[in-house]
Amino acid sequence: MNWNLFVTELSAGITHGCVYALIALGYSMVYGILKLLNFAHGDIYMVGAYIGLGIITVFGGATNVHVNVVLMLFLMFAAAMLGGGLLGVMIERFAYRRLRTAPRIAPLITALGVSFFLENSAQLILGAQQQSYNSFSWPSSPIALNGFGLPAQVRVSYAQVIVVAGTIILVIALTYFVQRTQTGKAMRAVSFDREAAAMMGIDVDRVIVVTFFIGSALAGAAGVFNSIAYQQVFPTMGFQAGLFAFTAAVVGGIGNLPGSVLGGLLIGLAEAFSIGYISSTFSQAIVFAILIAVMLVRPSGLLGRAAVQKV
């Protein structure tokens, strides 16, 4: 058995999986509260990646960064999360809020329009070509190349370590927020029954805004994570990532936060192993097959509960 290939794909799968997990969390949170598939979520991820690129450019460009790298990473994440979060809140306020009571199909079409608008605006402003983070150096060579040695001559780059560690921190922070804070409690209540929550005095609008902010901030962070590990940024990057993250959310059970993380890791691993062992062009087809299989066998997802339709 070729252990080198196996471990390489394993580490690539976990890295990608973390990115999908972060996007899937936002998908899942918004779906849990509004029962809305936010197609624009993948594009928020794209915007986050570009904000990170902007910070790199501000500090002297990829090759000669003139500040401490740790400080810069912090700034990149702070800016991408803030920017992504604000974008999400704006989308909710201006595109979705009026449609909360409209027939189900109206917000879906709007979400499609928002996604298309963001993608093409990015193409207008930033150009259609791929741009590269061309990773900054830490300590001396690019962090996407430099790293630790693993068994079987595999190297794990610092960038991958940052992605995995960062994801774990964000997921723990999110879990704490949702389980332990008052706003988190309100969020769970609204997701459980919006009307009843409103009658109990919960400000539903505020909870929805907070949900969009947090979900979109996670997507923005995912954009930076993906780009420091894989470097390429382009306006349509959000489309496929959004589809895969949605699959992850469905596989884990949409509306269920631990499920989204699990689903994200599974999809990342499935993608990496199918690229390594089966076919690189059709890795997408394999993820699609997983989606279909889950929907046939366990429509509520691995960790989800079967939805009971209330009348």
Add this chain to the structure above:
Amino acid sequence: MDGERDQPQVGVDEWVASHAERREQRTGLVGRVQDELERLPRPAFYLAFGVAAAFLPVFTSNGYIVRVGFDTLLYMLLALGLNITVGYAGILDLGYVAFYGFGAFGYAMLASPQFGLHWDTLFIIPVVVVATAILGLLVALPSRRLVGDYLAIVTLFFLQFFVTVYQNGNSVSFFGLTRHLNITGGPNGIPNVDNFDLGGLKISSLKGYFYAALITFILVLFVVYLVDRSRTGRAWKSLREDSLAAELMGIPVNRLKLVAFAFGAAIAGLTGTLFAALNTAVFSADFDVPTVIIIYAMLILGGAGTIGGVIIGALVVNVSLEVLRTPGHATWIFYVLVTATLLVKIRPWRWLVIVLGGTIGFGYAAHAIISSIWPSSVGGQTSVGGGLGTFLHGWVLHPKNPMMVGNVTFVILVLAILALTLLQGWQRRLAMIPTLCLAAFVWENRLVVEPSITRLILLGVILIVLMNARPQGLLGSARVEIV
């Protein structure tokens, strides 16, 4: 009388009341003509449209115009098919274009040197249509038990998967082995597709295809019209409105959803054969997400669920997209549309004067001040010549290097328009003045330079704005929910 009307009246249906009121107001010649037109059966309108369209190639020998007419007919066919799935049955099918592509590739494979097959057209078309319908069934089956939202994303994923297959179908790499199985021609597509040959009647000219598309369209239109009024059509609409209630009435909801999905797919497949036969080559790039958005914009603009609205939506969207290709024409369209919207929307009249006059004055003032501070801000080119060009040159700033400033102002414009929706009354009208000037600036310096992206941005905007402001489309009448 007025006081009585304001009172809640038990037992009086609000919609019926307002409808009767609208009918009462129709007096004079226009009202009588409207009443008479309403009494005409719908098929008369379709026939009139068909006759009018049939004269298009007679009046013009310009190949480009006939080609746009042909494309518009194809879009109308596609929009009709999607109207069944989305407009009648209320299923969001985002992979619709994959079926269109399947039809086109199906025809191309069975009638080209690709596999050395040259089947009879009259045989291929039914085969392709049935195959597309079956494919539609297969796609819809796994998600039939789930909420409608899942189907939307499954179909979107399916479309992306299909595009990958079209693009990489020339060599398959599996478990490290690469096989050069040329199925879809990969990025080069399938060339040298045969022309239509309808039992000896060969169609090879553009005009011929225009008539073929027109006849197909009229036939499909009548089929859809009949289905619309049939038991099945009524059942579709009932499950769109409330699938739970429909199920309680004994309507087989799942089966009807599958039928609607397959029916829409079959129309797309049929349209694909026409597309492949005229172009004599098929490429995967024609069947991707932007095409889906275009068809949705047509459907939404005209009003999903109405046949006439769909036809008008396809006509308006496709013709405007064509016009937007040329910067000079696009600029005219832009200013005429903006002015027309202001004329229709702003009342009372004095506000119209204030807004229009204010916009022109503000533009000149800003132009005078900024150009005296930075002389380089007027060195650029206008997008259009003639009188309008001269006016724009004096009114809107045209910097020498508009790229960067155009990008920044584009973002500011989007934010300004969003802020405008938050304002009310006189504040909104006053805020409109600088926003309109800003819009003109962004249009002149950035949007008109990149017509291909501007088209797509506008399509996205159509979807968002219409869904928020007029979900029933420009022509449809709002459904009133009676509780």
